[in-house]
Amino acid sequence: MRLEHDHSREAIAARLADGPRVSYLRDWIYGGIDGAVTTFAIVAGSVGANLSARVILILGVANLLADGFSMAAANYSGTKAEHDDYRRLKAMEERHIDAEPDGEEEEIRQIFQAKGYRGPELEQLTSLITSRRKVWVETMLAEEHGVSGTLHDPARAALATFSAFVLCGAVPLVPFVAGLDASAPAAAIATGAVFFAIGSAKSIWSTQSWLRSGLETVMIGMGAAGLAWLAGYLLERIIT
Template sequence: MPLEHSHAPDDIADRLRDGPNISYLRDWVYGGIDGAVTTFAIVAGSLGANLSSTIVLILGLANLLADGFSMAAANYSGTKTEEADYHRLQSIEEKHIRLEPDGEREEIRQIYKAKGYEGQELESLVAIITSRRQTWIETMMQEEYGLGSAQRSAMKAAIATFAAFIICGSLPLLPFVFGWQASGLITSLSTACAFFLIGSIKAKWSTQSWYMSGLETTAIGMAAAGIAWIVGYLLHGLVT
């Protein structure tokens, strides 16, 4: 079974020098699924209400741009909030290390004692970690708050969400843009394929099989669209 990366000394040095690889996968998956779900739900609801193709297209495009921007803006704000909270906690640890270093050393000692270290080995480990302020702070951030030093870019997260939303959310609208016959059926099939593709790609970063992940994502997306179609059908029945 092949390994994921090389363990040659030079390759290790290069990999560590580049720093951790920050993933924006969740932003792509989140934006892609939501874009396909919400746009397809609008299309399905409109078809259930027996609206014209022009109205379906107008509603779909309005959702595609407005909701896509809204999601990107929300993701940007949320990521910025996480970044601000990290710096807030970091400043707290810096102050505590400056004003109460013995207490902070005791925290390090108890953290690694809980991991199974004891005696001289534990004391040596505490001395090594607390000998460098930055290492000390990063250790406290990781062990006390569960926060890593690698911070996600709010702008990159927002762009990933918006791009995935627009790309996947466009699929349910394409049949109406080109005026294809049986637009509803084509939209359903193309969107189901998009859901399956997103789920399958997502499985690359998990232990779930690609086809099960694809089927799970497809089921979630189509269920949302089914609910929207039923609502549109019932409302159409009320006004006719």
């Protein structure tokens, strides 16, 4: 059986010394999916409404910049809020340990009792954890509040989202920029390939196979585009 990393003594020491790694790939993937979906939906709706290639490009670029910035700003604010909440909870636990050390120690005891520890083993574990203030606080944050000190940087998370949104969202517009005769079908094929690539990469965080995840993302993206095309088609006929 192939394992993800080496378990030799030296490899373990080096890996732990580096600390937990923060990955921004998830921010990039979700930004890419949203960029491709929303821009292609605009293209599909515009095609359904028989709008010109010039109008499609204007709407598409406007969406890339405005919606991409909006997503990046939302990700920045949400990630920053996680930092603020972590600091708030950490300060609270610090205060509680200072004011009610016996109560906080009992919380540690009950946390690990619920995990199956009993008797001298439980008391020893409780004593070990509460003998190191940093470990004590981190344990309370993780076990009582479900938060970790490994946090994303808000600026990097926002940049990952924005760059992915713009890069993947630009794909449906490329055939129109190139002036292809069959711009709409070319845009559909190119965007479908982007959906599949992103969906396949998304399988890293799930138990789904890369093929199933890729096809699922294609169906979601094309479904959104289909609804947009239908809305454009119907509204163009109703309004005119």
